[in-house]
Amino acid sequence: MTIASFRLLLCLAGGIFAAEAGAAEQAAAEALARMHGAIRQLDYQGSFVYSRGAEVDALRIFHAGGAIERERLVGLNGAPSEVVRDGATVTCLQGGTTTSAFRGTDARLLPLLPTPRGVAAGNLYAVTAAGIDRVAGYRAHRIDVVPRDGYRYGYRLWLEDASGLPLRSAVVDANHRTLEEYMFVTLDIGAKPRDADLAASAATAGAPPAQEPATGTARWRVADPPPGFVLGRTHASADGVEHQLYSDGLANVSIYIEPHAGNERADQRLRRGMLGIYSHTSGGTRFTAIGDVPRATLERMVGSLKPAPGR
Structure with missing residues (x-):
């Protein structure tokens, strides 16, 4: 075989492998x-564990799918707590008392799930199949959402074979260490919850407030954001405090700029699971970034x- 023939075979093989990888x-x-369709449309109820570092919580979820979703998430350990969602209205309760209420069109109570829109940009994330497993008694195939750089985290998803519902x-992070995780331990797919299972355990008071609209003109800008992160919303108040929200479609970063009277202090860094905080003070202004990055x-x-x- 000539060198030219060998190179031709390599090129053809490379094309075949690339096509298979693309498929x-x-x-x-x-x-x-399909996973997100299952989350919205299916009836299901079950219990799962949620871990963040050394912290582990046990929770039970009830979900009724359809045009107007209803679901309820109940904490099974620690202080009594629950979250109830009826369509776009979400109410949080602690000890039977409403602690907060809001409206959110993209609200969902199952955590740690990337959106299809967020991973659609192939230059930021790759989505790959990673084998077969078993979770909560169901056969599941694993999907990995892998960032193409070091500016965002990756996801591992275990999807139930028949329905696509995320079981885990x-x-x-970049070293494949788990930062946060949830996993069902019991699950009944297709079991419609009773109305009593979907209702708050105590009467809630007041209607949720309307979302505060983005107002004001940005006084600051991130001149060199990581690839893919774009400014989505700005809120500037009269007292000089400014909040900006950046996103790559999946990961989010909030930037807070506020006047700071007093001596400059050393930079502050804090991490809890996947949530990070970084604060820097300079020239009478404090800059703080908070995000799941x-x-x-x-x-x-x-x-x-x-x-x-x-400016």
Whole structure:
């Protein structure tokens, strides 16, 4: 075989492998879209464990699917707590007392689930099939959502074969360490909850407030955000406090800029599970970034904050 022939075979093989890889990634992306349909449309109820570092919580969820979803999440350990959702209205209760209420069109009570829109941009995340497993007695296939750089975290998802319902989800860092995870231990897919299971255990008071609209003109801008992160919303108040929300479609970062009287202090860094906080004070202003992203993302965004043009 000549060298030219050998190179031709390599090129053909590379094309075949690339086509197969592309088909596998497309199938995994379709499974992710199917997962979100299952979350919204199916009836189910079960118990799962949620871990974040050394903290472990046990919870029970009841979900009634359809055009107007209803669901209820109940804490099984620690102080009594629950979250109730009726359509877009979400109410949080602690010890039978309403602690907060809000409206959210994308609200859901199962945690740690990436959106199809968020992973659609192939230059930010790759979606791959990663084998077969078993969770809560169900056969599941695993889907990995892998970031293409170090500015965001990855996801591992275990989807039930027949329905696509997510049985387990984990958020992992660049070293494949699990930061947060949930896993069903009992689950009944197709079991419609009773009305009593979907209602709050105590009467709730007051209607949820309307979402505060984004107002004001940005006084600051992130001049050099990590790839894919774009400004989605700004709120600037009269007292000089500004809040900006950046997202790549999946990961989110909030930036807070506020006047700071007093001596400058050392940078503050804090991490709890996948949530990170980085704060820097300079020139009478405190800059704080909070998000479900690695430290490098927060530091890059705060480090490139500059006054907006014309300020």
